[in-house]
Amino acid sequence: NAGVMQNPRHLVRRRGQEARLRCSPMKGHSHVYWYRQLPEEGLKFMVYLQKENIIDESGMPKERFSAEFPKEGPSILRIQQVVRGDSAAYFCASSPRGDVTDTQYFGPGTRLTVL
Amino acid sequence: LAKTTQPISMDSYEGQEVNITCSHNNIATNDYITWYQQFPSQGPRFIIQGYKTKVTNEVASLFIPADRKSSTLSLPRVSLSDTAVYYCLVVGGGKLIFGQGTELSVKP
Numbered sequence: 001n002a003g004v005m006q007n008p009r010h011l012v013r014r015r016g017q018e019a020r021l022r023c024s025p026m027k028g029h030s031h032v033y034w035y036r037q038l039p040e041e042g043l044k045f046m047v048y049l050q051k052e053n054i055i056d057e058s059g060m061p062k063e064r065f066s067a068e069f070p071k072e073g074p075s076i077l078r079i080q081q082v083v084r085g086d087s088a089a090y091f092c093a094s095s096p097r098g099d100v101t102d103t104q105y106f107g108p109g110t111r112l113t114v115l
Numbered sequence: 116l117a118k119t120t121q122p123i124s125m126d127s128y129e130g131q132e133v134n135i136t137c138s139h140n141n142i143a144t145n146d147y148i149t150w151y152q153q154f155p156s157q158g159p160r161f162i163i164q165g166y167k168t169k170v171t172n173e174v175a176s177l178f179i180p181a182d183r184k185s186s187t188l189s190l191p192r193v194s195l196s197d198t199a200v201y202y203c204l205v206v207g208g209g210k211l212i213f214g215q216g217t218e219l220s221v222k223p
Contacts, residue, residue: 004158033210042202043159045210056209091158093211100147100208106158 002027004094004107012113013082021077021110025094031055032075033093033104034067043091049075050098082114119203124218133190135217137203140184148179148186151202153216159202163188193221 005024013019025032030051035043048056049069069075089111093104120138127133151159165177176189200216
């Protein structure tokens, strides 16, 4: 049973380009969460999605960032017109039901570097 | 969601038992207490979760007093590979709120 998969593992972009981060949840999991970890800091929640629905995007910056979890395929976190401050590790987690006793399983992360 | 407070760092030696205490004074009735471990350049890994009293699994034990305002993660006989950051979270469903965590350093 494969764990949460994220790709690419490393992504380098120049300022102004777009970054697309992909997350494939564990088999049977329909809830996906995205977190961002800046250097030397803890993880910060960004967005929580269920298939085709955004449940909670309270941690998502209002501009340039968007997320989706289509009926088929991986979840995508999209960052438009990247800036140096977007350089961070982006982690995706998945859970089966989304309730309080669910364990969120994390992927290995995508390290975004903006030049 | 309740805020958690835990020590910034701890040192230990191989073979010792390590106890990391976390305060969560404003925990709600429906909240659970969850601990994650994170190694450098990796995603967090679930360790243990509990609601009250004591929970034990193959990796750790979690002690929660009756008032649930704090919890203690106990790691028996740590090894060098247990060097990591340990996060205490109060979970009510949905998003996880991570604090700074406790950086545990295990020395030979």
